[in-house]
Structure formats: structure tokens, C-alpha cells
Amino acid sequence: KQDLLGVGVPEENIHIVPNAIEDYWFERKPAEVLDRPSLVYLGRIGTDVFTLKLKGLDRLIDYYQHFQNTPKHTIGITMNNRLVDWCNRKIPNHHFYPNIKKEHIPDLLEDKYGSILLVTSRYEGFSLSLVEGMSQGLIPVIYPVGIAPEIIKSGKNGFLITSQAEGKAVIGRLLRMPKGRRQRLAQSAQATAREFNSKTIGRRLLEVYGKTLKKQSLAI
Numbered sequence: 001k002q003d004l005l006g007v008g009v010p011e012e013n014i015h016i017v018p019n020a021i022e023d024y025w026f027e028r029k030p031a032e033v034l035d036r037p038s039l040v041y042l043g044r045i046g047t048d049v050f051t052l053k054l055k056g057l058d059r060l061i062d063y064y065q066h067f068q069n070t071p072k073h074t075i076g077i078t079m080n081n082r083l084v085d086w087c088n089r090k091i092p093n094h095h096f097y098p099n100i101k102k103e104h105i106p107d108l109l110e111d112k113y114g115s116i117l118l119v120t121s122r123y124e125g126f127s128l129s130l131v132e133g134m135s136q137g138l139i140p141v142i143y144p145v146g147i148a149p150e151i152i153k154s155g156k157n158g159f160l161i162t163s164q165a166e167g168k169a170v171i172g173r174l175l176r177m178p179k180g181r182r183q184r185l186a187q188s189a190q191a192t193a194r195e196f197n198s199k200t201i202g203r204r205l206l207e208v209y210g211k212t213l214k215k216q217s218l219a220i
């Protein structure tokens with residue numbers, strides 16, 4: 001929006017409608033949190049050095065190494081088989097699920113309700129994986145990238161962080177947090193994700209089309 005305003009597009013001509021996530025993300029029944037939460041990474045990791053850095057692989061490994069006794073699950077898209085092998089051999093209590101079909105990911109997350117979603121990216125255009133993870137009751141710990149600053153309310157449906165040290169402190173608190181508090185955070189994360197279902201986003205798009213057509217007809 002700011003880029004468009006910067007080149008002279010009138011603000012009344014700008015309508016922002018976010019992405020939706022697929023309906024199957026919302027088919028999961030309500031769940032209760034486990035006594036022992038996991039650390040979860042969900043989404044594209046990449047293969048080349050540029051993308052690995054963009055997605056914050058170094059940050060992710062730093063978190064994984066810091067919390068060695070915590071179960072860790074990486075559900076990542078990458079063609080770098082050496083990276084997958086290295087992570088499974090060198091990171092304690094870790095399992096890498098490479099290139100899983102998206103519609104099967106909710107099944108992998110079924111027993112991880114109330115766990116911690118790590119979004120370590122240095123840049124995101126939107127971050128579908130953030131909303132997808134929240135739809136499964138994962139509690140996000142994320143840098144202020146993509147849509148995160150607009151939808152994450154720290155301490156209510158996730159946590160925005162600005163450094164690795166802050167992220168480690170937040171993760172530590174979540175790991176020690178009583179189940180009831182994590183349950184509420186997970187429920188709030190799910191409620192936020194429901195704002196991105198196809199019907200809701202479809203209605204918002206239709207509203208934009210309706211306003212645009214009405215404005216055009218008045219101009220004629």
C-alpha cells in the first residue's frame with residue numbers, strides 16, 4: 001500500500017485483501033494441548049544459499065541447538081538432501097519431514113496442538129505458513145515480517161520478537177507455561193487463522209469488486 005501511495009495512487013483506490021488458506025486446514029476437530037510442547041518449523045526452506053538465509057535457517061538451527069532436549073519437527077520444502085540428512089544427524093530430538101504434500105500436513109500436526117511455531121524468515125511477502133500453522137493451534141514466535149505485525153498480538157495469539165535472544169526467552173517461557181495458558185494461546189491463534197478462510201476472503205473480494213463497479217458506473 002505504501003509503495004502505491006508513494007507513486008501517486010489515491011488511497012481510496014487501494015483495497016487490500018489478504019491470501020486465503022485451503023479449506024482442509026479448518027477440518028481439524030478441537031484438541032487439547034500436550035504436556036510437552038514441540039518446536040515446529042513449517043514451510044519452504046529452500047535449496048540455494050540466498051533462500052536459506054532469507055528463510056532464516058541459521059536462526060532456526062540456533063533455536064534448535066539451544067533447546068536440545070525439546071522435541072523438534074521440521075516440515076520443510078527443500079531439494080537439499082544433504083541439509084535434511086545433516087539436520088537429522090546433528091540436531092538432537094529432531095525429525096525432518098521434507099516435501100510433504102500440503103494436504104497431508106494437518107495430519108502431521110494433529111498431536112502438536114499448543115506447540116511452538118518458529119517463523120525465522122528475514123522477509124515474507126505474506127507468510128502462508130504462519131496462518132497455516134496457527135490454524136492447527138500452533139503458537140507462533142515470529143519476527144515482524146509479512147502479515148505478522150498486523151495479526152499477531154503478543155501474549156494473546158503468538159509472539160512478535162526482534163532478536164534471537166528475545167525469541168529464546170519467549171520460547172523458554174512457553175515451554176514452562178501451564179497447559180491452560182498454552183491452550184488459550186492456541187485457541188486464539190486458531191481464531192485468528194479462521195479470518196483467512198476462503199469464504200471470508202471471497203466476501204472481501206466481492207466487496208472490492210462491488211465498490212469498484214459502483215464507482216465506475218457513477219463515473220459514467
